[in-house]
Amino acid sequence: MNISAMIKLTVSMAIFGSIGFFTVHTGIPALELVFIRCICATLFLGMLWLLTGGHKTEQWSKKEVVRTLICGIFIVLNWVFLFKAFEEMSISIAISIYNLAPIFVLILGTIFLKERLTLRNVLAIIICFLGSILIIGIEQFTSFKDLYQSGFVWAILSAIFYALTVFTSKTIHHLSAYALTFTQTFVGIILLAPFSDFTVFEGLTMSNWLYIMGTGFIHTGFVYYLFFDSVRLLPTIIVSVLVFVDPVVAILLDMLLLDFMPTTMQTVGIILVFTGIIYTIYTPKQKIKTIT
Template sequence: MNISAMLKMTISMAIFGSIGFFTVKTGIPAAELVFVRCICATLFLGACWFITGQHRVEVWNKREVIQTMICGVFLVLNWVFLFKAFEEMSITIAISIYNLAPIFVLIIGSLFLKERMTMTSLFAIVVCFLGSIFIIGIQNFTTPSSFMSSGFVWALLSAVCYAMTMILGKGIKGLSAYAMTFVQTSMGILMLFPFMNYDVFNGLSMSNWLYILGTGLIHTGFVYYLFFDSLRKLSTVIISALVFVDPVVAILLDTLLLDFRPSILQTVGIALIFGGIIYTLVKPNILQVENTIQKL
């Protein structure tokens, strides 16, 4: 067991869990915040890429570069939609829906990649669907306007884009993590540049700027460095467990610092969503461990 890698992964997930709290304190809209985030990540991780000398040994494959660029489009849209969700709903609710991404991986894989849908996967999808209804409030599903204004659509879109990022990223083997992220965040700068409203940066307080730079340098640059540095040194079982540090921190900050109090139905919804996701991630790993023991 690599204790150093586990510690890095835990720290990265804990820091990333505070991104919602930072986002609501920046004072700027979602697109502009993602634009700053892409610039900071490109500079920070680009510097790490060159300092480590990894740029000298990169193997540039045309197909992988194109795939990485498409993956970057979904990554940036994922960030924009998630930050939009933070503007419309509580961090706890947005993060809970955002973490449905593994469920969408199952659905997309079944529909388009001809992957077999197991009873475990189907059960998890049904449980998470019920959790989504409870968490957003059944009353918000009665009219299109109430549904659209709830922020649920933004959070759902962020989860779908995150799922697409995971699916596309799985097939990229030749590029290093630094090169892949550098290409993706550079894509974000190019995508968002024509749509930026630079007036939103006028009149910001020092506190706003600190939260903005924190989101860019800490939550993107530093966190991604820790994440990628530890990712390839840990087993799938450990990673599956540690990724839940992120939503736990996000929910704690939302309830302790932003005074969010979920209703009983929302609490049930949160439990159903994370229960379904944990079941989806843990069940295959348990079976894999059991099969290994039987072989021994």
């Protein structure tokens, strides 16, 4: 086992778990925050890409470039919707719904890749669906407007677009992780620049700017560097386990620093969502053999 890679991935997930806390202290809307994040990440990862000499050995192809550009649009929308969810609901609730993404990846694989949907998968989807209903407290909403204003729609959209990002990235095999991410964040700059309101940056405090730079250079640039430098050196099962460090840290910070306390039903919902996801990911090998 590569201990160094495990440590890097654990650190990256723990840092990323604090992004919600940073986001609510930036003092700027979601779209403008993602715009700045894309600029910081492009500069940071572009510099590493050049320093490592990776730009000299890239294998570019028209098909993969097009897929990377599409993937870039998906990941930018994923970020915008996630940060919009943070604006409307607690970090813990938003993160719990956001982590439904693996279920959406499963559904996309079934629809587009004709992958077999097993009884185990169906049960996991049902468990996650019930958990998400308990998390948002569906009984509180009497109209779609109430549901929309709760942030639930933004959180679901962020999960869907994250799933689309993962699904699309699976079709990109030759570009390095640096080239892939640099291209995606550069797309974000071009995509969001015309829609960004630059007046929101006026009157920000030093504290606001520190949190903004943190989401850009630390949560995007540095975290992506650690993630891509480690994930390819570890077995899928280890990666799947360590990824859960992210939501655990996010929920703990929300409770400890932002005084969030989930209701009993929300707690049950959070447990159901993560149970369903784990149930999906950790299919015993012997079970896989009998199904296929």
